[in-house]
Amino acid sequence: MIPIVLHIPHASRLIPAEERADFVLDDAALERELTAMTDAWTDELVEGWSDRYTMQRVIAPVSRLVCDVERFRDDSAEPMAARGMGAVYTRTSDGRPLRTATPEERERILRTYYDPHHVALTRAVDEALAEAGACLIIDVHSFPSKPLPYEHDQSPDRPEVCIGFDDFHGAFLADGGWDAACRHARFQGAANRPFSGSIVPVTHWHQNRNVLSAMIEVRRDLYMDEETGRKLDRFDEVKFRLGDFAVFLGERATEAVERARLMALPYEQRVPLVWAKNDDGVYRRIVKALEPDELRELRSEAKRTAREALSGRGPYADPVRRPGADEECRHLARAIQHRLLLDAAWERLQDEGEVIDEYIWDGEGLSTSPGSSYYACVKEWNGIYGAFGEVDAEGPFLSREEAVRWMEDHVGLSEVDRFADEGPGWRRDRRDETRT
Numbered sequence: 001m002i003p004i005v006l007h008i009p010h011a012s013r014l015i016p017a018e019e020r021a022d023f024v025l026d027d028a029a030l031e032r033e034l035t036a037m038t039d040a041w042t043d044e045l046v047e048g049w050s051d052r053y054t055m056q057r058v059i060a061p062v063s064r065l066v067c068d069v070e071r072f073r074d075d076s077a078e079p080m081a082a083r084g085m086g087a088v089y090t091r092t093s094d095g096r097p098l099r100t101a102t103p104e105e106r107e108r109i110l111r112t113y114y115d116p117h118h119v120a121l122t123r124a125v126d127e128a129l130a131e132a133g134a135c136l137i138i139d140v141h142s143f144p145s146k147p148l149p150y151e152h153d154q155s156p157d158r159p160e161v162c163i164g165f166d167d168f169h170g171a172f173l174a175d176g177g178w179d180a181a182c183r184h185a186r187f188q189g190a191a192n193r194p195f196s197g198s199i200v201p202v203t204h205w206h207q208n209r210n211v212l213s214a215m216i217e218v219r220r221d222l223y224m225d226e227e228t229g230r231k232l233d234r235f236d237e238v239k240f241r242l243g244d245f246a247v248f249l250g251e252r253a254t255e256a257v258e259r260a261r262l263m264a265l266p267y268e269q270r271v272p273l274v275w276a277k278n279d280d281g282v283y284r285r286i287v288k289a290l291e292p293d294e295l296r297e298l299r300s301e302a303k304r305t306a307r308e309a310l311s312g313r314g315p316y317a318d319p320v321r322r323p324g325a326d327e328e329c330r331h332l333a334r335a336i337q338h339r340l341l342l343d344a345a346w347e348r349l350q351d352e353g354e355v356i357d358e359y360i361w362d363g364e365g366l367s368t369s370p371g372s373s374y375y376a377c378v379k380e381w382n383g384i385y386g387a388f389g390e391v392d393a394e395g396p397f398l399s400r401e402e403a404v405r406w407m408e409d410h411v412g413l414s415e416v417d418r419f420a421d422e423g424p425g426w427r428r429d430r431r432d433e434t435r436t
Contacts (some may be wrong), residue, residue: 001250002257003128003135004055006046007199009070009119010039010141016061019109020097023065030065036093037064039142040220040229046140047433049243053250055138056124060117065089066252066368070139070199083150088115094149117216122201125211126145134210136253138246139164139198145221153194160222161187161245164198164215168206172256173214173249181252187246209260216245 013025013034023030043059060069068087075081084098086089088106092098096421101109120384128135130205143162173181173191182189198215200206220226223238 001051001247001252001254002132004053004135004246004250005121005124005128005135005137006049006055006246007059007137007139008039008043008046008055008067009057009117009139009199010037010060010064011043011061012063013038013040016062019062019066022101022105024099028031033065033092033098035142035229039140040224041231041235042140042142042218045142045218045223045239045242046246048239049246052281053070053247054245056128057123057343058117058124059109062113063356067109068115069117073110073114073118079152083166085150091150118201122197122203125204129210130206132214134253134257136250137169137211137213138249139213139215141195141215141217142220143194144226145219147194151194155194158217159190160189161185161189161378162193162195162215162217162219163189163191164196164199164217165192165213166207169200169211169213170198171209172212172253175251178214181245181248184248185241187241187245201267212256213316214249214253215409216242216249312430337376 015030015034025033044059046055049055060067064070068085068089071080071085071087072078073087075086078086081087083095088101088109089098090101115126125135125137137245144157146156147158161182163173165178167174167175178189194214195217198213199211200211203212218238222232223235224231364399
């Protein structure tokens with residue numbers, strides 16, 4: 001996976017003695033405000049995650065009541081500044097005065113706490129980029145089971161987990177990615193509710209798509225007593241499930257980065273890489289269901305059928321009847337071979353009584369997502385027939401509508417959705433059949 005940087009900004013309750021004198025609350029009121037506003041135990045919730053995968057941690061050393069490093073430095077860019085809760089708070093969670101801060105005092109606080117924290121976060125991200133060319137920031141928070149007065153979202157219906165992201169740095173979570181992560185870790189979740197977005201260093205914010213970011217907000221009553229602040233007995237269970245969540249996000253982010261790199265390559269370079277990737281994964285699981293003699297026969301049949309197709313003959317005949325170049329024949333043969341292997345493996349596994357749910361074997365899925373085996377098959381077909389416009393056109397090519405119709409009529413595939421910038425996705429008509 002790509003490197004992960006864990007950002008924990010609100011776990012500390014520390015108010016340094018030199019800052020305490022500026023707060024107008026008495027000790028008891030200040031303790032209540034700390035309990036309300038601190039993302040208690042989030043620094044411990046991430047412990048052990050790095051045992052399963054290497055992750056850097058960047059933790060704010062002081063309470064957000066002293067300096068909230070999650071806010072924009074400039075109050076003019078920070079929406080919460082209007083409520084007295086910018087980077088330097090002057091109001092409590094229920095709108096009462098918290099402290100006074102002159103412009104000079106505010107700048108001192110920012111230089112002392114805010115700036116060093118963001119230097120550390122930026123350094124961690126830059127080191128990850130230098131190591132792998134991409135990284136994922138996981139912004140770790142918690143939220144109360146009942147909305148606090150300062151919150152914009154006052155709905156009492158609060159999910160167990162909130163996943164925050166934007167379309168630039170968190171596109172890998174769109175189209176159901178966030179929901180898949182929640183289901184994987186067995187949480188009832190929501191996207192960007194009650195809180196939204198996720199932190200990115202300002203030098204990379206909306207500049208570098210290789211810096212991916214997702215916020216995990218966990219509802220506090222899942223792991224702690226909100227009145228006393230004590231950990232519940234199920235704390236370790238929630239911590240482990242959140243670790244599952246983080247690893248799942250890392251895997252999905254890695255897939256998104258690899259897919260983007262792959263899609264940036266010319267078609268002739270991309271297809272062999274897709275197939276090489278899948279030869280190590282799901283594709284071999286399909287092949288394992290067949291005997292060697294069956295495989296040899298299917299491959300020979302695929303080559304014969306590809307030659308016929310490129311000559312305008314047979315069940316997979318090229319409707320534009322272009323000459324059968326060796327390279328095109330090779331790609332087309334692999335696509336046909338993959339279709340035949342799917343059919344044969346499906347029948348064999350069903351005959352042996354193995355129940356298959358949407359082409360899933362041993363937890364590995366055969367899906368329509370870019371980079372998957374079946375998607376690779378369809379990419380080859382569509383690349384040859386021009387459905388994505390990725391092959392230099394030297395003659396008549398199918399329009400997208402013609403390609404869709406031809407795929408449905410001749411290959412037994414159905415269009416199910418469209419991937420951003422990548423054209424249609426596909427699935428087999430029989431994929432959802434119930435068999436025993």
